[in-house]
Amino acid sequence: MVGIAALPGIVLMGLSMVAVGVSILALLLLTWPVYRLLVVVSGGREVERQKQEQPSEGMAWPGRRHVDVKIIDESQAGLVQAQPVDEVAGPERT
Numbered sequence: 226m227v228g229i230a231a232l233p234g235i236v237l238m239g240l241s242m243v244a245v246g247v248s249i250l251a252l253l254l255l256t257w258p259v260y261r262l263l264v265v266v267s268g269g270r271e272v273e274r275q276k277q278e279q280p281s282e283g284m285a286w287p288g289r290r291h292v293d294v295k296i297i298d299e300s301q302a303g304l305v306q307a308q309p310v311d312e313v314a315g316p317e318r319t
Contacts, residue, residue: 263269
């Protein structure tokens with residue numbers, strides 16, 4: 226008896242889910258042509274080609290300067306690691 230009374234609610238929940246799916250599909254159908262138009266107008270594919278055509282290691286981008294970096298391992302540098310401070314209590318004061 227209770228199962229029969231629940232059928233209209235179950236049907237309405239199913240129809241609501243279908244309505245949400247149809248709404249999302251309608252938005253995608255409306256926005257896809259606008260997206261394609263903006264890609265063509267803005268030259269979006271041009272940017273992707275430029276990313277693929279990065280200069281080799283010996284060449285530099287125009288307007289950029291080259292920075293040499295040397296990474297030093299902590300054990301080789303003789304650095305002493307600081308002891309963590311308890312953030313709640315703070316450092317001990319004498």
